Amino acid sequence: MHGMYFEYKGSTDNLVTRLPNRSAPVLRLNAICPYYTMFPLRFPFKVLRRAQKGDWVLDPFCGRGTTNFAARLRGLPSVGIDSNPVAGAIAAAKFVDVTPEEVIDLCNSILRRKKHPEDIPEGEFWEFCYHPSTLFDICKIREYLLENCSTEAEIALRGLILGILHGPKMKNLPTYLSNQMPRTYATKPKSAVRFWKKHDLKPPKVDVADTIARRAKYVFEQLPLPTQGAVYIGDSRLLSPNIAPEPFRWVITSPPYFGMRSYLPDQWLRYWFLGGPSTVTYSLEGQIPHCSEDEFVRGLANVWKRVASVCAPNARLIVRFGAIPSAARDPKTLLKKSLSIASAGWKVATIKNAGLSPRGRRQAGQFGCSLGKAVEEIDLYAVLEE
Structure with missing residues (x-):
């Protein structure tokens, strides 16, 4: 692994036994930053209902x-492990245990510093994307x-800004820092x-400190009890x-679909x-x-083999x-073939249809409907034989 973004050791007592309404304050941290490839929270939450206290959980493509x-x-x-630094920074924020005031105080202390940003990007894009005063403050926080x-407040602030760095212009108080732009990709x-x-469209003059303060009060109002964990950036x-200090007993993940390789460009x-x-x-x-279906399957197989070893x-x-519509392959065939090539002891127990993804909510929805109908997704369940 190239490095660890965050590690926390805390309580392992359950806080939630049933998933509340998705607008409940305790779930807001999960939406700290829009990211188009996520599967819905209810999927891993439901799977883990059978987990025992102390069971370690791994996601090798954590997004x-x-x-x-x-x-x-x-x-x-x-x-959690992911090769995309953006994904890693967002995932790391899911472990923090902070108050809104800690994040707000950190932001204000950074902006009060007299140090001038050393690198403020120039060019037509930046002139249209951000008001000069907004970009100045963004760069100040960025360089800090x-x-x-390394602290929880710093990791939380980083994740928060990633979530508001770009997005649609609002009618009332601004939620995002940029000119009109999608939320999930740049x-x-x-x-x-x-x-x-x-x-x-001209870039709005957004008060960075005020926007972060309002968002921090919303996202960090109520957090789940902290648990032990780590996020790594790596392959x-x-x-x-x-x-991890113990072998994993649960692996829940969604690998990149064949042909889906624009993660970093879309998050530039x-x-x-x-x-x-x-x-x-x-x-x-x-x-x-x-590059080819065979290379892709072998790559997945290598992951399943290494995962089995831990x-x-x-x-x-x-x-x-x-x-994805532009590179449609039968997901069941690809996945079963990769597990077979891995020859690591994973025995497929069942494969269930997961339905079609809502637009933008999963990888298959990334391109909307313009490139054809998405292939139905599947959920594969396997057990590691002794």
Whole structure:
């Protein structure tokens, strides 16, 4: 693994036994940052109803950390792994135990510092995307967090800003810091500028401190009890044997669907905030190869093999999998083939249809309906034989 974003040791007592309404304050942390590839929280939460106290949970493709948050709600320790630094930063925020006041005080203390940001990006995109005073404050916080991001308040503030860095303009008080833009992904610079010019959209002057304060009071109003866990940025094909103090008994995940490899380019603006370049990044480092179906299946097989090596006998593997319209493949065939090639002891118990994804809510919904009808997703359940 390339590094650990966060580790916390806390209570393992259950706080939630039944999933409350999704607007309940205790669930708001899970929505700290929109991220288009998530599966719904109720999926891992329901699976973990049979887990025993102290069972460790692993998600080798954790994305924004939905599995880890479900484990926290159940009072279970967990580990998340993802090759995308943006995903890792969001998932790390799912472990924090902070008050809104701690996050607000940190933000205000950073903005009160006299130090001028050393790197404020320039160019047409940045002029149209952010008001100069808003961009100034964003860069000030960015440079602080690039040097200091180890406390829970710092990790929480980082996750919070990633969630409001871009999004739609609101009629009342601003929720997002940018000019009009989607919430789940960042439009590429040329397309964004064309859109803003066409619709004569100017960047709003957003009070960064006030926006963060309002969002912090909402997100961190009530949190689940903390649990032990960690988030790693890395390649799950190179899984370390020492990522948890005990073998995992539950693996709940949703791998990238074949052909879905635009995670980092689609998150380029959030990646910039985390220290990446101020231009679109097309790196595929750490991702399973998508050049051919065979390479993709072998990549998945390597993950299942490494995952088995850190699991206890009779561990459960639950995988949600599907296909995107532009690279439709039978998800059941690909997944079963990858488990067979892994030859790691995973025995498929059952495969269930998971239905079609709501638009934008899962990987199959990433491109909407313009490229054809999404393939029905599946849930595969397997057991690690002794």
